[in-house]
Amino acid sequence: MNQAKQGEKERIKDTRLRYKGICPVCGAELWICKSIMMIDFGQNMGHGSCYQCNTFLHLTFNEDQQAFDTETWDDYMKRERKEKNEVW
Ligand SMILES: [Zn+2]
Numbered sequence: 001m002n003q004a005k006q007g008e009k010e011r012i013k014d015t016r017l018r019y020k021g022i023c024p025v026c027g028a029e030l031w032i033c034k035s036i037m038m039i040d041f042g043q044n045m046g047h048g049s050c051y052q053c054n055t056f057l058h059l060t061f062n063e064d065q066q067a068f069d070t071e072t073w074d075d076y077m078k079r080e081r082k083e084k085n086e087v088w
Contacts, residue, residue, distance in 0.1 A: 021059060021068030024075075028052035032059060032068050047073065 018031040028050055046059045058076035060069045071079075 019061070019067050021057075021070045023050040023053065023055065023057065024070055024072055025055045026050065026053040030057075030068070030070070 018033050021030045021032055022028070023030060030048075030050060032046075032048065047057060048059060049056050056073040057070050058073050061067075062069045
C-alpha cells in the first residue's frame with residue numbers, strides 16, 4: 001500500500017512538471033517538461049519533434065497561459081529571416 005501511494009505521488013509530481021503545447025501540424029497534445037528545457041537551454045525557448053507526425057517544432061513558453069506556443073521550424077526560420085531583413 002505504501003508503494004502504491006508513493007507511485008501516485010510520483011505521478012502527480014511528474015504531471016505538474018509538464019506543460020501543454022499543441023502541434024500546429026496534426027493537433028497532437030504535447031507535454032513538455034519545462035524545467036529540463038530551462039536547464040538544458042538556459043532560456044525560455046527550445047525545440048523538439050512531435051511524437052505523432054514527427055514535425056520538428058520550435059517551442060516558446062507562454063508565461064500568461066502557462067503553456068507552450070508551438071510553430072513549425074520552417075515558420076520559425078522564415079520569421080527569423082524576415083526580422084533580420086528588417087533590421088538590415
Ligand atoms: Zn504533430
